[in-house]
Amino acid sequence: MILAAYGFLVALPVALGWWLIGPARPWLDEASSAIAMMATAALLLEFLLSGRFRMISAGIGMDRSLRWHQIFAQVLTTAALLHPLFYLSPSGAAFDRPDDPSGALVLGLDAASLISGALAWLLLGVLTLTAIRRDDLPYR
Numbered sequence: 001m002i003l004a005a006y007g008f009l010v011a012l013p014v015a016l017g018w019w020l021i022g023p024a025r026p027w028l029d030e031a032s033s034a035i036a037m038m039a040t041a042a043l044l045l046e047f048l049l050s051g052r053f054r055m056i057s058a059g060i061g062m063d064r065s066l067r068w069h070q071i072f073a074q075v076l077t078t079a080a081l082l083h084p085l086f087y088l089s090p091s092g093a094a095f096d097r098p099d100d101p102s103g104a105l106v107l108g109l110d111a112a113s114l115i116s117g118a119l120a121w122l123l124l125g126v127l128t129l130t131a132i133r134r135d136d137l138p139y140r
Helices: 002-020 027-049 054-060 062-088 111-132
Strands: none
Touching (some): 002 027, 002 054, 027 062, 054 062, 062 111
16 A cells, blocks of 8 residues: 555656646657656655654555665666666757757756756755765764
8 A cells, every 4th residue: 555655656747747747759759758757756755764754664664664665765766877778879859859949958057957967966966975874874
């Protein structure tokens, strides 16, 4: 039940986006955006499995809750770190849309997007490393 709810909440942003707007860009761009949205939703839900909520950990057990937390964290971190690599794949999308002179249907990789993406990517790495090495940190 909890896994089904978790999966539903993680997939919900992508499902709503495709239902309201539809996949309009090339499939690699859509896949990368879907991975980013699902990883972000999973990251926001990770605190539920951290063992601090007795309603959840009492229902499934503290050990299982923490183990799921670790597995989901590894999967979402891997997905979030791989997400930008989909944008590096050559799809030719910017040149194959003569029906879209505004460029709204293709991904624009301008400086602001690249800087904010690189910063988020680095901060996710820092968050992951501090979570792994939390016992070595000088504070609790």
